[in-house]
Amino acid sequence: MAVPILKQGAYLIASVQSALSDADLLELRNELVMKVGKFRSRGVIVDVTAMDVMDSFASRTLRDIAHMIRLRGAETVIVGIQPEVAFTMVQLGLTLEGVSTALDLEEGLAYLDREKPKGGGDGETARLRE
C-alpha cells in the first residue's frame, strides 16, 4: 500500500508520502471505500501535502473518493493542496467540485468535528452500515 491509512477515532487519515502512480491512486480509493465500512468511520482526511503534481487523473480520483465515501455515509476532506499545485489545477480547470478541502490536517480535523453526524431524520445522507 503506497499510502498509509491511519484510524484516529471516528476518522481515517490517509497521508500521501510520495509521488503516486495511477494504480496507487486507485488502490487508495478502493482501500478507503472499504475501510470506512470496516472501521465505521464518520470522516476521511486525505492529506496531499507531499503531492507535487495533481493532474487530471489524480484530481478525478480524489473527487471519486469523496463522492464514494459520501455514498457510504461519511465525509471526506482533502487537505494540504500546495499553492503551486492549486495554481496549476486552476489553469487546467481541475476544480474538485463538490469536494471539501482544508488548509492542513489540523483544519481538516476541525472541519470534520464541525460536521454533524448525519442521522436518518434530516432527509439527507443516512449512514448505510454493512
Next chain:
Amino acid sequence: MAVERHVPVKDESRVPIRSDLDIVAARQRGRALAQRLGFSDSNLTMIATAISELARNILLYAKKGEMTIGIVENNGLSGITVVAWDEGPGIRDVDRAMEVGYSTSGSLGLGLPGVKRLMDDFEIVSRQGRGTTITARKWKR
C-alpha cells in the same frame, strides 16, 4: 506560440512510456531538468503536470510511446522542451482535440488544451494510422 524549428536541444533524455509508472518517471525527469534551469516552483509544477498529461495521453490512446525531455536555447532564452511521440491511431481532428471538454477516451478531456495553457509553445503533428508527435516548450523568463 508555434514551436520554432532548428533549435538545438541539449541534455536530452528519453523515457519510454508503457505503464502508469513511466508517467511518474517522465514527470520527475522533467521536473529535475527544469529545476536545473532555475524555473520557479509554480513553473516546475506546471511543467511536471503537463508532462504527466502528455504521457497519460500516450498510454490512453496509443498504449505505448516515448517522451523526450531536453533543454533548448533560443534568442538568449533557455527553456525546457518536451516531445511526446507515439505510433498510435493518430488524432482524427486536431482542432477538435484542442477544444476544452472534448475527449474520445471517456477521460476528463482537459488534456491537450490544458497542456497548451501550462506551456509557452505547443504543436501537434498527427497522421491517422501513423501516430502523433506533440512538442511543448516552456521558456524561463
